[in-house]
Amino acid sequence: MTLSTLVSQLGKRQFALEYQWMKRAVSPILPLREMLERRVAGEPLQYILGEQPFGPLSIKLRSPVLIPRPETEDWAIRLAERLASRPHTRPLSMLDLGTGTGCIPLLICSLLPPGSVQATGIDISEEAVKLATENAALCSPSGNTFRAVRASFLDPLFPHPNLGVHPPFDIVTSNPPYISWHEYTQLSRSVTDYEDPRALFGGPDGLDFYHAIAALATGKRSKSRKYFDRLLK
Amino acid sequence: MSTPEDILRLKQLKETEPIQQAWDDWVSTREALRETTLLLDDPDLRSMASEDHEMLLQSLTEIVKTTFPTILVPPSRTEHMSALMELKSGVGGSEASLFLGDMLRMYLRAAQISRWKANIVSSNNLDTGGVKDAVVEFKGPGAYDALQWESGVHRVQRVPATEQSGRVHTSTVAVVVLPLIEESEAQKEELYSMDDVKVEVMRSRGAGGQHVNKTESAVRLTHIPSGITVAMQDERSQHQNKRRAFSILASRLMEAKLTREMEARRASRRNLVKSADRSDKIRTYNYAQERVTDHRIGLSVKNLTSVMEGEAIQDILSALRRDYEESQMEDLLAE
Numbered sequence: 189m190t191l192s193t194l195v196s197q198l199g200k201r202q203f204a205l206e207y208q209w210m211k212r213a214v215s216p217i218l219p220l221r222e223m224l225e226r227r228v229a230g231e232p233l234q235y236i237l238g239e240q241p242f243g244p245l246s247i248k249l250r251s252p253v254l255i256p257r258p259e260t261e262d263w264a265i266r267l268a269e270r271l272a273s274r275p276h277t278r279p280l281s282m283l284d285l286g287t288g289t290g291c292i293p294l295l296i297c298s299l300l301p302p303g304s305v306q307a308t309g310i311d312i313s314e315e316a317v318k319l320a321t322e323n324a325a326l327c328s329p330s331g332n333t334f335r336a337v338r339a340s341f342l343d344p345l346f347p348h349p350n351l352g353v354h355p356p357f358d359i360v361t362s363n364p365p366y367i368s369w370h371e372y373t374q375l376s377r378s379v380t381d382y383e384d385p386r387a388l389f390g391g392p393d394g395l396d397f398y399h400a401i402a403a404l405a406t407g408k409r410s411k412s413r414k415y416f417d418r419l420l421k
Numbered sequence: 422m423s424t425p426e427d428i429l430r431l432k433q434l435k436e437t438e439p440i441q442q443a444w445d446d447w448v449s450t451r452e453a454l455r456e457t458t459l460l461l462d463d464p465d466l467r468s469m470a471s472e473d474h475e476m477l478l479q480s481l482t483e484i485v486k487t488t489f490p491t492i493l494v495p496p497s498r499t500e501h502m503s504a505l506m507e508l509k510s511g512v513g514g515s516e517a518s519l520f521l522g523d524m525l526r527m528y529l530r531a532a533q534i535s536r537w538k539a540n541i542v543s544s545n546n547l548d549t550g551g552v553k554d555a556v557v558e559f560k561g562p563g564a565y566d567a568l569q570w571e572s573g574v575h576r577v578q579r580v581p582a583t584e585q586s587g588r589v590h591t592s593t594v595a596v597v598v599l600p601l602i603e604e605s606e607a608q609k610e611e612l613y614s615m616d617d618v619k620v621e622v623m624r625s626r627g628a629g630g631q632h633v634n635k636t637e638s639a640v641r642l643t644h645i646p647s648g649i650t651v652a653m654q655d656e657r658s659q660h661q662n663k664r665r666a667f668s669i670l671a672s673r674l675m676e677a678k679l680t681r682e683m684e685a686r687r688a689s690r691r692n693l694v695k696s697a698d699r700s701d702k703i704r705t706y707n708y709a710q711e712r713v714t715d716h717r718i719g720l721s722v723k724n725l726t727s728v729m730e731g732e733a734i735q736d737i738l739s740a741l742r743r744d745y746e747e748s749q750m751e752d753l754l755a756e
Contacts, residue, residue, distance in 0.1 A: 208546070241661055257634075
């Protein structure tokens, strides 16, 4: 019953693919029956399987932390390749805004030579920071460092001195929330029911976070320049 | 002081030493055999002579069958290459899939014996126990050389496990074996340039990115100069699908390159040919008669069980290899 429902939900081809992946992931704590039932209920496969390949890494996942997207994988790899192609005389400092699972900085750390990157990821979500920290331990970026810190970059006072986040940075990355209110209401339930709205909703026009990033990057954030250097070198 | 020409000549001399040695052995053994043959007419010396005669004949045969071929056949262009094997069930439904599973086990066991590292890259396992299709990497020197002749349609004749009436069914499994190319090798062989490859990725119909969290990450490559396309969606990420797709593209381009080179060299009609006709049945596995027959060289092996256990299949693979080497020597002579 569950199987045929799933086949009609996903289509034959997609079902065949997902079924193989599920069978490979079967374990004593995750039986096939449970996976199928959760999938029929609409839960994203990535959360059921608990991990997602991202470049050469396997990123641990847990609802509601945002599932890494293939577009992000694509540009993060390109960025790493571009960075790797130039020689650097000292380690690069990197800040990832809204780090979620930590996938972006962890990917870059794993693709660059040891000792060439020191990365920090910030996220407003406690669950994200916890998950990103777990991923950092799992991926062990071989001589490059990554740590996750809880903060909101919409906060006008970001970065607070006690965060340990010290601008300026060589690289600032972000896959910020960019979905507008109107678009959010049209999203499929596999997104809205399971992924953190804070990771998706970017304000009425979806651009709130882009404004924040632009302001941080150009130092136009605060009247008091004492607290804000330019975020970028 | 040696000039470069001297060094080259010395190298050539050194390389021909084994041939010289083998030829000298051949001449002296043949002479000794001739003398011994004469002695066979002498009643007093006959028994001793016939023993010598036997031994010399064996030596001579050994030189012709083994030593000469080893020296004269040019080293294989692909002797270090690993193999990528794709198996697909053909005619016969679930029985074909069951036999595919048996063939898979056969090759995995053969790989163990030959010390290749076998890795099942993907497999579509049916709940009924068969395998609908599978892709396997066999890593190790000589893997491609040994397995390249497995490409083609394998036919099985047996009573399916599920068959109640005891009727024999005929099913087929299609096998394609390609050279497995490392990325550095792909560059060295100049198989393709990135400019010639069109990369298409799965795009959702509406907005993508954060709007959707589907797992579809299919990739399609088109190699524009040759028209070869590779579609890949078996993996869970775009990056993994791209990597596998490029690897398969390299394998297909290398196979095409090798076939062109083989065609260019071919003088003898007897050559083992890799049939372009994908429906050519190259081998039949007849369970009732416990016999495996390779149709290209007309070889029948009477121990089907041993074949499926990965052991006797080696005999078939060696025979195919020898046949190919013989035709290579014929080509040499024809030049």
